[in-house]
Amino acid sequence: MSDQVRQQALAARAASRVLAATSAEVRNQALEAIAAALEANRERILAANAEDLKAGEQDGLASPLLKRLDLSGSKFASTVEMVRSVTAQPDPLDQTQKATELQAQLYLYRVTVPIGVIGVVFESRPDALVQIAALCLKSGNAVLLKGGREATMTNQTLAEVMCQATSDILPEGWMVLLEGREEVRALLDQEGLVDLIIPRGGNEFVQYIMNHTKIPVMGHADGVCHVYVDASADIDKAVPIAVDSKIGYVAACNAAETLLVHAAIAEQFMARAVEQLTAKGVLIRGDARTVALAESIGAVTPATQIDWSTEYLDYILSIKIVDSADEAIAHINEYGSNHTDTIVAEDPAAVRAFLRGVDSASVMHNASTRFADGFRYGLGAEVGISTNRLHSRGPVGLEGLVIYKYILKGDGHIVDSYDGYDGAAPLPFTHRPLDQHWQA
Amino acid sequence: MSDQVRQQALAARAASRVLAATSAEVRNQALEAIAAALEANRERILAANAEDLKAGEQDGLASPLLKRLDLSGSKFASTVEMVRSVTAQPDPLDQTQKATELQAQLYLYRVTVPIGVIGVVFESRPDALVQIAALCLKSGNAVLLKGGREATMTNQTLAEVMCQATSDILPEGWMVLLEGREEVRALLDQEGLVDLIIPRGGNEFVQYIMNHTKIPVMGHADGVCHVYVDASADIDKAVPIAVDSKIGYVAACNAAETLLVHAAIAEQFMARAVEQLTAKGVLIRGDARTVALAESIGAVTPATQIDWSTEYLDYILSIKIVDSADEAIAHINEYGSNHTDTIVAEDPAAVRAFLRGVDSASVMHNASTRFADGFRYGLGAEVGISTNRLHSRGPVGLEGLVIYKYILKGDGHIVDSYDGYDGAAPLPFTHRPLDQHWQA
Numbered sequence: 001m002s003d004q005v006r007q008q009a010l011a012a013r014a015a016s017r018v019l020a021a022t023s024a025e026v027r028n029q030a031l032e033a034i035a036a037a038l039e040a041n042r043e044r045i046l047a048a049n050a051e052d053l054k055a056g057e058q059d060g061l062a063s064p065l066l067k068r069l070d071l072s073g074s075k076f077a078s079t080v081e082m083v084r085s086v087t088a089q090p091d092p093l094d095q096t097q098k099a100t101e102l103q104a105q106l107y108l109y110r111v112t113v114p115i116g117v118i119g120v121v122f123e124s125r126p127d128a129l130v131q132i133a134a135l136c137l138k139s140g141n142a143v144l145l146k147g148g149r150e151a152t153m154t155n156q157t158l159a160e161v162m163c164q165a166t167s168d169i170l171p172e173g174w175m176v177l178l179e180g181r182e183e184v185r186a187l188l189d190q191e192g193l194v195d196l197i198i199p200r201g202g203n204e205f206v207q208y209i210m211n212h213t214k215i216p217v218m219g220h221a222d223g224v225c226h227v228y229v230d231a232s233a234d235i236d237k238a239v240p241i242a243v244d245s246k247i248g249y250v251a252a253c254n255a256a257e258t259l260l261v262h263a264a265i266a267e268q269f270m271a272r273a274v275e276q277l278t279a280k281g282v283l284i285r286g287d288a289r290t291v292a293l294a295e296s297i298g299a300v301t302p303a304t305q306i307d308w309s310t311e312y313l314d315y316i317l318s319i320k321i322v323d324s325a326d327e328a329i330a331h332i333n334e335y336g337s338n339h340t341d342t343i344v345a346e347d348p349a350a351v352r353a354f355l356r357g358v359d360s361a362s363v364m365h366n367a368s369t370r371f372a373d374g375f376r377y378g379l380g381a382e383v384g385i386s387t388n389r390l391h392s393r394g395p396v397g398l399e400g401l402v403i404y405k406y407i408l409k410g411d412g413h414i415v416d417s418y419d420g421y422d423g424a425a426p427l428p429f430t431h432r433p434l435d436q437h438w439q440a
Numbered sequence: 441m442s443d444q445v446r447q448q449a450l451a452a453r454a455a456s457r458v459l460a461a462t463s464a465e466v467r468n469q470a471l472e473a474i475a476a477a478l479e480a481n482r483e484r485i486l487a488a489n490a491e492d493l494k495a496g497e498q499d500g501l502a503s504p505l506l507k508r509l510d511l512s513g514s515k516f517a518s519t520v521e522m523v524r525s526v527t528a529q530p531d532p533l534d535q536t537q538k539a540t541e542l543q544a545q546l547y548l549y550r551v552t553v554p555i556g557v558i559g560v561v562f563e564s565r566p567d568a569l570v571q572i573a574a575l576c577l578k579s580g581n582a583v584l585l586k587g588g589r590e591a592t593m594t595n596q597t598l599a600e601v602m603c604q605a606t607s608d609i610l611p612e613g614w615m616v617l618l619e620g621r622e623e624v625r626a627l628l629d630q631e632g633l634v635d636l637i638i639p640r641g642g643n644e645f646v647q648y649i650m651n652h653t654k655i656p657v658m659g660h661a662d663g664v665c666h667v668y669v670d671a672s673a674d675i676d677k678a679v680p681i682a683v684d685s686k687i688g689y690v691a692a693c694n695a696a697e698t699l700l701v702h703a704a705i706a707e708q709f710m711a712r713a714v715e716q717l718t719a720k721g722v723l724i725r726g727d728a729r730t731v732a733l734a735e736s737i738g739a740v741t742p743a744t745q746i747d748w749s750t751e752y753l754d755y756i757l758s759i760k761i762v763d764s765a766d767e768a769i770a771h772i773n774e775y776g777s778n779h780t781d782t783i784v785a786e787d788p789a790a791v792r793a794f795l796r797g798v799d800s801a802s803v804m805h806n807a808s809t810r811f812a813d814g815f816r817y818g819l820g821a822e823v824g825i826s827t828n829r830l831h832s833r834g835p836v837g838l839e840g841l842v843i844y845k846y847i848l849k850g851d852g853h854i855v856d857s858y859d860g861y862d863g864a865a866p867l868p869f870t871h872r873p874l875d876q877h878w879q880a
Contacts, residue, residue, distance in 0.1 A: 102817070102818065216830050240856075241852065364847070365849045367848050367853040370856075378869065390656050390658075395846075407795055407805075409806070413807040
């Protein structure tokens, strides 16, 4: 099994070199061929999907999981539509990020190129397969994919249709579907052949991936997001933001898990917010001051230490009363997951301190945490949300799938004549920025 | 020991949060205080350095290592000068990389911030301590440093002087010198507190670091660089480029280790190149065709398979004759280290194929591989050269020490009213690029 995955990774590496040299036209042509083939094979794909759904029902799969697995109805059309929207994005490759004249006739360009080979491991949603393969193709990366067991038939059919559709256009091995758990383990061992692993799924799943590979992993395990309501907050903004951040979609990683409220505004704010939240079915776990305050408002149970770092992904919210913006910032940096946090405030000093001081991928002012999303941020489709501190942070689009190479064009230049590097002689480098793009 | 390093890493993390919020003025003031303190403590630092040199001589340290250890003479002045040149660089923080209007009164900014806490492990050169600490400070990162045993006294004194100089300006713990091998091991275990490890040293040293940590490592183990002389090459450019790439400084990672020569030009090129290289004391190891060709030219010994992936860092060069640019590209991608490779050619098609097809951090045309260097590339001082495929590639300057955060400024915006995300309703996002910078 491990040998087979190694062969597939080697083939993907070889394919990635061919892909890297393709033009945007060829990659877009391949994407359109995929979109057309998905449409032409709609019945076949949905039949496979129906088999997975039937097996899922027999296995007693929870209904939200069944819903995510289901590709029928508008989901199929939106999956195809998504491929076409990736096609329509500007080419992320061959972009000159910087151009510098080093010396007369010696020009340096920093130009975007694909990362190489991406390994993607995702849970039940089969549309994720299509989306991520499309993003990898658009950015010139080869991709090894492993989907959830529940979607086996759907994923197989999708991968088959996509590979067939591109067989005349792209190098074989640019996209490979892996199957079985041992193959995931083998994939995680392909250091040197696989450049990046992107896991898409729940906390434990992502944590497992992160703990079992030496390949860089881009993603996030936790999304412990906060709403901080400052003393200067406008209650008419604070209440809707708190409610939206919590209940917009409780299973999302950008949903709020903890509400921090300044003591000076706590009574006034809680009266309205707790009422609205509990009316929507949210259970509240408060610190001692919140519990005391809430006696007159409604049912709040005491929070324990573990609540402050828990991602509920459910209709549960922890609330803590703080005495300053600084205390809120310190709490978020200690218990949060560097994902997304928002301040509701009118005082510019508190806003500034929060936006600077909170060490998260997305920091917000007077806006719901639910905006942290690649589509809403205008990145087009999204590979995922990263809490890494290197390469890409926050919602990651096509830009997160590229890196750059330096291209130096000379005319017989050698270093010797310009040296003095370790000595005192002045160097004749001009280091003049150029308004020029690299032309292949 | 491990507990102590953990405490230091925790302190560095706390310091990094304060540092991240400092203005460019404060960071520059601290850098100037360091430069002034180094000058004021010149005698003390050089006395410590003299002790290290004496101990090194007694221990029979090789003379190139002693030379690298020596801070006296112009080396001291250039070390101080380097701090001032870092001060003079533009602020890498608070730069707005992108600004987008998402909706009326809802603005998204992507703004540069420090990575956080950097661990640096370096071999004998004590000036590296000053350089890397200065770059980390300029970019708002806290830094844990561990230098070579041979430079213990020098490093201690330098760190003491630098910490004292900044004690009134920066948070304690922003820069910590670690000592002893167990502390390096403990540093490599500080996942979650240390965000990036930068190793500076020889191949085995870097390989050891890469194999013993789960923290991302930025750097390179090998520098197996190539010069490819195409059939279309101008011999008057090819010979100096081959010679300069090989012997400019043989111990550098950007020195060439293998020369690939197109068969059509081999006889003509070799006649001149082999003569010049052997005259400079370079030993040549050739493939069978090179050996056969060289019978009439000079002493070439046969290369073995292992030569093609060996970084000699010495007056040794392997030579292989190829029949096409494609064969050269395939050889480089198979045996190289994705560091720096150059083509000497006048045929635009060969040049294009090479620059696109060679999968290295720096690819060059008609220029010496020795140009691959942060200073020569115009990046100012250099943290190192990266063969990673994420975040930073090639010579890495201040830009490689920063990442970004997303800052979203709204006015009470919630997602709910704009949703339809999983449905069919059109979203009212404007996603209009803004020519606007984020103001704290």
